[in-house]
Amino acid sequence: xxxxxxxxxxxxxxxxxxxxxxxxxxxxxxxxxxxxPRPAGHAAGAETFRTIATYCREVGIKYLTVYAFxxxxxxxxxxxxxxxxxxxxxxxxxxxxxxxxxxxxxVFFGDLSPLPEELRxxxxxxxxxxxxxxxxxxxxxxxxxxxxxxxxxxKAFAADCARGKRRPxxxxxxxxxxxxxxxGVPDPDLVIRPGGEERISNFLLWQSAYAEYxxxxxxxxxxxxxxxxxxxxxxxxxxxxxxxx
Ligand code: IPE
Ligand code: IPE
Ligand code: MG
Numbered sequence: 001x002x003x004x005x006x007x008x009x010x011x012x013x014x015x016x017x018x019x020x021x022x023x024x025x026x027x028x029x030x031x032x033x034x035x036x037p038r039p040a041g042h043a044a045g046a047e048t049f050r051t052i053a054t055y056c057r058e059v060g061i062k063y064l065t066v067y068a069f070x071x072x073x074x075x076x077x078x079x080x081x082x083x084x085x086x087x088x089x090x091x092x093x094x095x096x097x098x099x100x101x102x103x104x105x106x107v108f109f110g111d112l113s114p115l116p117e118e119l120r121x122x123x124x125x126x127x128x129x130x131x132x133x134x135x136x137x138x139x140x141x142x143x144x145x146x147x148x149x150x151x152x153x154x155k156a157f158a159a160d161c162a163r164g165k166r167r168p169x170x171x172x173x174x175x176x177x178x179x180x181x182x183x184g185v186p187d188p189d190l191v192i193r194p195g196g197e198e199r200i201s202n203f204l205l206w207q208s209a210y211a212e213y214x215x216x217x218x219x220x221x222x223x224x225x226x227x228x229x230x231x232x233x234x235x236x237x238x239x240x241x242x243x244x245x
Contacts, residue, residue: 009229011059012236017189019063020056020232021211023203024049026195026219033219039083044221046091053095055225057102057136063185064138065109067203068092071145074114089119092140096126105133109181110144111152139185146205153179182207190235194220194227212238 024045031041049066056064068088074081096106106127112120123142156179160166166175177183188204188211196217200208214231216223 009226009233011229011232013059015236016060017212017232017235018061019065019186019188019190020061021065021067021188021191021204021208022052023067023191023193023195023201024220025067025193025197025201027221029195030219030221038080039087041219041221042084042087043091046087046095048221048223049092050095050098051225052223052228053099053104053138054102055228057099057104062136063188064136065141065182065185065188065204066138067141067144067201069110069142069144070202071110071143071148072202074143085116085119088142089116089122093122093126099138100126100130103130103133103135105130105135105137107137107139107181107185109139109141109149111148112142114143137185139182141203144181145202146200147202149181150206177206180206187211190214190231192216192228192231194218194223210240210242212240 027041027045028038029041030044031038034040049068053064053066069084073084076084099106108123108127112123115123123140153176157166157171157176161168182204185207187207187209190213191200191204191208191211192214193199194216196215196219198215204211212235214234216227216231218227
């Protein structure tokens with residue numbers, strides 16, 4: 001299919017990543033470059049989420065995990081945090097309403113308790129309501145941090161040991177994984193970071209042990225279907241060895 005006169009990047013539909021994770025970065029710089037306030041970048045980023053999540057479902061990606069707000073993002077000025085929370089409620093929930101029609105399962109990774117009451121309730125209700133769907137799962141990382149997730153898992157396991165439900169010797173990688181927000185979700189095959197930074201910023205530290213990374217300078221609000229195809233094509237060109245030969 002033609003794409004502004006250029007050919008679309010070809011992807012092998014028989015070797016798609018089962019799980020794609022995205023660090024949705026570059027909203028602020030996108031807005032700044034356009035002379036707009038930062039929240040306008042977050043609003044545009046929410047639209048991109050809608051487009052990319054829909055495209056992932058259409059091509060048959062089983063799991064999509066997006067990083068929406070980190071445990072460190074509370075360091076931002078209050079006005080920006082409030083704007084993000086407001087936009088999250090508005091745009092995220094509109095996108096979710098759309099996708100609920102498509103029977104998408106939504107799971108939130110992160111401690112929702114410090115979020116504004118209304119947003120938290122919406123997230124909890126959406127997760128509960130969509131729990132019966134299974135074709136495609138979208139995990140939204142909200143107030144998520146990889147280290148926070150690991151500490152919480154360690155605490156929960158220790159608490160189970162203290163009340164006699166578990167024994168320390170039982171702990172294995174599989175059992176430990178069951179204490180993470182991501183329990184039951186296969187590890188990401190491909191982690192994409194738009195926005196030009198080449199770092200992990202506390203995202204899925206345990207789960208991405210053997211993920212393939214794809215970095216691009218394209219800011220998240222400009223990230224489109226063709227950028228996703230490029231990322232998938234790059235992933236498909238890699239030799240994954242998992243420590244073997
Ligand atoms: C990512 O975009 C969205 C959040 C972290 C909430 P940024 O807001 O980090 O955008 P940049 O990195 O400043 O451009
Ligand atoms: C990572 O982006 C978090 C999200 C995209 C939600 P940041 O913009 O917070 O990461 P740093 O500060 O550049 O590492
Ligand atoms: Mg950023």
